Amino acid sequence: MDQLQHMLAELGAGGFWGAFLANVILVVCIILLSILANWITKKVVLQIISRYIHKTRYQWDNILLERKVFHKLSHVVPAIIIYGFSFMFPAYQEGIVKGVSIYMNLVSILVVNAFLNAVNDIYCTYEISKARPIRGYIQMLQIFVWIIGAILAISTLAGKSPLLLLSGIGALSAVLLLVFKDSLLGLVAGVQLASNDMVQVGDWIDMPKYGADGSVIDISLNTVKVQNWDKTITTIPAYALISDSFKNWRGMISSGGRRIKRAVYVDTGSIVFCTPEMIGSFRKIHYLRDYIDQKAEEIEQYNLQNGIDRSSRVNGRALTNIGVFRAYIQHYIERHPRIHPGMTRMVRQLEPGPNGLPIEIYAFSNTTEWAVYEGIQSDIFDHILAVAPEFGLRVFQNPSGHDLQRLSAAASPGTPPEEPHRLLQGAE
Known part of the structure; x- marks a missing residue:
């Protein structure tokens, strides 16, 4: 500074204006030097680091580069230069040092936050990240870093120890708990969700x-x-x-099977005992041949052993079309290629209601893909609805407006008395 003022004095700029001009020249030189150092750091040093990182076989250093950890760290260089030349301005040295300290504090916070984000990104490259996410913990650490940075910045401006400021914050703990209530609740929830794998x-x-x-x-x-x-x-x-x-x-999803739980409502008026002709036709169905033979022999032996008088169909045991139909559906889903063989496969009767007797299919598809699952379920019930009449059964359906029109037309003069009843049964 003295040499510069002496040179300016020789050029005719002495006194107050010489000192002022010397200070301006030094400030401009320091600013230019800081800009040059920052440019060299970013354009030369960071380029060399980036090329080296891209050549390595590791992924974590690429993530650090993408999060601009090194770019944010480069902002420290101008601050170091300004701090190093602060002694040249004794009257303003204390203020310059405080300003540089606060600036470096802010840069440090940005670097740490970028590094924590990079840590989360690196962790997300592993499969365990889906089961144990750490983003909540990272955000909590970032909040803690900002709080510490704010405390250090305030203590630097006040010229006091950070411990004194921390003791004062203790009195505001209730307010802080209220302000950060959601964050604290979220942190606790995140720990429980992760630890319990919910x-x-x-x-x-x-x-x-x-x-x-x-x-x-x-x-x-x-x-x-x-x-x-x-x-x-x-x-x-x-x-x-x-x-x-x-x-x-x-x-x-992890089990590999998705549940099918749907019922077909059968008109109870169509449930009857099986006649010999019906049993003969049922024997032609591949899924029922062994079942019919086994069941017929079992019923015959039971009736003979108990001396059942079969002149009345009410006495003893006999096959019903609904029972054979239920056995057919059971065999059908057990042999279906898209039904999971290792899970429950069951056909059951539910409590009869106003809509008839529910025959429920309870099984699991061997895929959890939604569209495929719906296709499997639809194919199964398409088949069940189509084969029900082969067993002499009627699927219940409330009469539509078209059915009521047919009933009204059938009830007109000249229609046989039994015709409306027949049409109503057809509508059901």
């Missing part, structure tokens, strides 16, 4: 209270994002998954 990214969950029915696409500190099947996105508070109930379909 939900993962990619799980299909159903939470009617929040209108969520779809796949989990993101789990963060405060929220869980669910992409519904209509492509809308529902955001659920993370702690709601702990406080409220929800359905997770992961077990169904």
